[in-house]
Amino acid sequence: MFCCYLSLCSHFIVPELGPRTKFSYASHKAVSEYKEAKALGIDTVPVLIGPVSYLLLSKPAKGVEKSFSLLSLLGSILPIYKEVVAELKAAGASWIQFDEPTLVKDLDAHELAAFSSAYAELESAVSGLNVLIETYFADIPAESYKTLTSLSGVTAYGFDLIRGAKTLDLIRSSFPSGKYLFAGVVDGRNIWADDLAASLSTLQSLEVVAGKDKLVVSTSCSLMHTAVDLVNETKLDDEIKSWLAFAAQKVVEVNALAKALAGQKDEAYFAANAAALASRKSSPRVTNEEVQKAAAALKGSDHRRATNVSARLDAQQKKLNLPILPTTTIGSFPQTVELRRVRREYKAKKISEEEYVSAIKEEISKVVKIQEELDIDVLVHGEPERNDMVEYFGEQLSGFAFTANGWVQSYGSRCVKPPIIYGDVSRPNPMTVFWSKTAQSMTSRPMKGMLTGPVTILNWSFVRNDQPRFETCYQIALAIKKEVEDLEAAGIQVIQIDEAALREGLPLRKSEHAFYLDWAVHSFRITNCGVQDTTQIHTHMCYSNFNDIIHSIIDMDADVITIENSRSDEKLLSVFREGVKYGAGIGPGVYDIHSPRIPTTEEIADRINKMLAVLDTNILWVNPDCGLKTRKYTEVKPALTNMVSATKLIRTQL
Numbered sequence: 001m002f003c004c005y006l007s008l009c010s011h012f013i014v015p016e017l018g019p020r021t022k023f024s025y026a027s028h029k030a031v032s033e034y035k036e037a038k039a040l041g042i043d044t045v046p047v048l049i050g051p052v053s054y055l056l057l058s059k060p061a062k063g064v065e066k067s068f069s070l071l072s073l074l075g076s077i078l079p080i081y082k083e084v085v086a087e088l089k090a091a092g093a094s095w096i097q098f099d100e101p102t103l104v105k106d107l108d109a110h111e112l113a114a115f116s117s118a119y120a121e122l123e124s125a126v127s128g129l130n131v132l133i134e135t136y137f138a139d140i141p142a143e144s145y146k147t148l149t150s151l152s153g154v155t156a157y158g159f160d161l162i163r164g165a166k167t168l169d170l171i172r173s174s175f176p177s178g179k180y181l182f183a184g185v186v187d188g189r190n191i192w193a194d195d196l197a198a199s200l201s202t203l204q205s206l207e208v209v210a211g212k213d214k215l216v217v218s219t220s221c222s223l224m225h226t227a228v229d230l231v232n233e234t235k236l237d238d239e240i241k242s243w244l245a246f247a248a249q250k251v252v253e254v255n256a257l258a259k260a261l262a263g264q265k266d267e268a269y270f271a272a273n274a275a276a277l278a279s280r281k282s283s284p285r286v287t288n289e290e291v292q293k294a295a296a297a298l299k300g301s302d303h304r305r306a307t308n309v310s311a312r313l314d315a316q317q318k319k320l321n322l323p324i325l326p327t328t329t330i331g332s333f334p335q336t337v338e339l340r341r342v343r344r345e346y347k348a349k350k351i352s353e354e355e356y357v358s359a360i361k362e363e364i365s366k367v368v369k370i371q372e373e374l375d376i377d378v379l380v381h382g383e384p385e386r387n388d389m390v391e392y393f394g395e396q397l398s399g400f401a402f403t404a405n406g407w408v409q410s411y412g413s414r415c416v417k418p419p420i421i422y423g424d425v426s427r428p429n430p431m432t433v434f435w436s437k438t439a440q441s442m443t444s445r446p447m448k449g450m451l452t453g454p455v456t457i458l459n460w461s462f463v464r465n466d467q468p469r470f471e472t473c474y475q476i477a478l479a480i481k482k483e484v485e486d487l488e489a490a491g492i493q494v495i496q497i498d499e500a501a502l503r504e505g506l507p508l509r510k511s512e513h514a515f516y517l518d519w520a521v522h523s524f525r526i527t528n529c530g531v532q533d534t535t536q537i538h539t540h541m542c543y544s545n546f547n548d549i550i551h552s553i554i555d556m557d558a559d560v561i562t563i564e565n566s567r568s569d570e571k572l573l574s575v576f577r578e579g580v581k582y583g584a585g586i587g588p589g590v591y592d593i594h595s596p597r598i599p600t601t602e603e604i605a606d607r608i609n610k611m612l613a614v615l616d617t618n619i620l621w622v623n624p625d626c627g628l629k630t631r632k633y634t635e636v637k638p639a640l641t642n643m644v645s646a647t648k649l650i651r652t653q654l
Ligand code: GLN
Pocket: 005, 008, 009, 330, 331, 332, 383, 389, 450, 498, 500, 540, 541, 542, 626, 627, 628, 629
């Protein structure tokens, strides 16, 4: 769900498999943890990723022939599953859960058949156990539902009834008799208190379908995507706290619902929940009529800059007078220990505003000097005042709350602390203008204003569940639009609006892509449709998989886009090779900032040449893959030196 900003654009690592991959039973973690809990008197349900999802979520290793099908490995992985199951059985497990989240995706008949054959193959191994297949994150398609509910050896099915509300209709129309139904009614991915009365009535209707003794109350998915425990929140006020439920509270909600179903409803608990919900609904902190009206007026209309991109680029070039293959960076410069200390001490009021401002100014001036020495064409201020590209803006927008300890695992040991959007979003004051103006005053080169775009702010926050996501996004877009216009009025000629997370918000189901992309791209355009032709709008996107959304990227109508590219074997370029016409400025990253490795001038030059083979010389920009926040100066300086040398070398050859 969230990009870990610390690791910047990394997301998750998946197994890379090939026709000769050999599986063996290596880690016995599932069994040893089951035993450990059992020794403490707790009989747990061991959870394993199901064999079909494991394969479908893996990727073919590099160099593997195109005809290789991941599912061809099913026969060699199932024996390992059998071994694990046998060991769990021997340890005394009575239930086992296989997560098969791929079942909510658009699967073809061949993929669906793999589920049937995999579970038929496992049937004898799991006999005597209750087997739960858990699905989550979206509606399950009708065909997949049919396959799922007729799998052999399976005794229970779990569904996400929050993100998969339509699945309810499928369950109501037919559910196999004698099987358990795990009803995921409590949202496992967000932080809002459940509407217990509504969930109870859903559950009561499902009791009729599955039978009283076969209905199990559950969260919609695992609780790893939500914050841990509300008791750790000392800074949130009581009113907002009463609207929330983190993982620990969700477990209590599930329990209360199960008890209520069993005829032991805790009336006081349900009444307190209803009161909290009512207070959230009517709170003036949530609703801002003016914002609601402005956002509603945006729907259905188109917001585009009046002039087309090539005419705009001409107008901008007259003003900016940039060399061919302009060089720039993505925004952040290394975040040193000293910088973090300054921000921490300012927040804790240990240093005065004056001291803080002067420390940040000094840092900006250092970053400006470095870039001038490197001879970079379009500069950045380095983002030293920002802890995080979403939190920094959220803290200055109304409608946002922040937790002290609401950490969520993003990737490996990396965690993020997403803001909570609880109310209508507005921007009381300019957020970045002071710093951008300060930075611009230090140089005669263009200084990029640096903003986070509405879709990224939305996708990296806990979002309200009382209005559609797009409405919240439009509200954020209007707030960012004001900032863009203030930056322009302050004399900033180049403004970058990062949409690092646009791609990751793409729904799992293809049928929902168009709708999402439409409002997401529209929100981006809203932020900058009002600027003059001569103001150059940049955007930046992380993650390499753009090929399927390239037309939406073009439709964002930015003047320049910088894109992560170096880790994807220049996959991006293949789109252009295949004939997609791109007329705006584009900077596919020329080196990977995720690695401490310093790229040589030759290899960067080689990369640029490859790009020039498919892109017009006058639209190509030269820049790293992403922000430099996590790198050290000892890495950044030589890498950028080589980037500029490579660019200059190629300029002489054009
Ligand atoms: N402007 C941000 C930075 O440079 C962009 C980060 C990102 O794409 N994740 O750090």
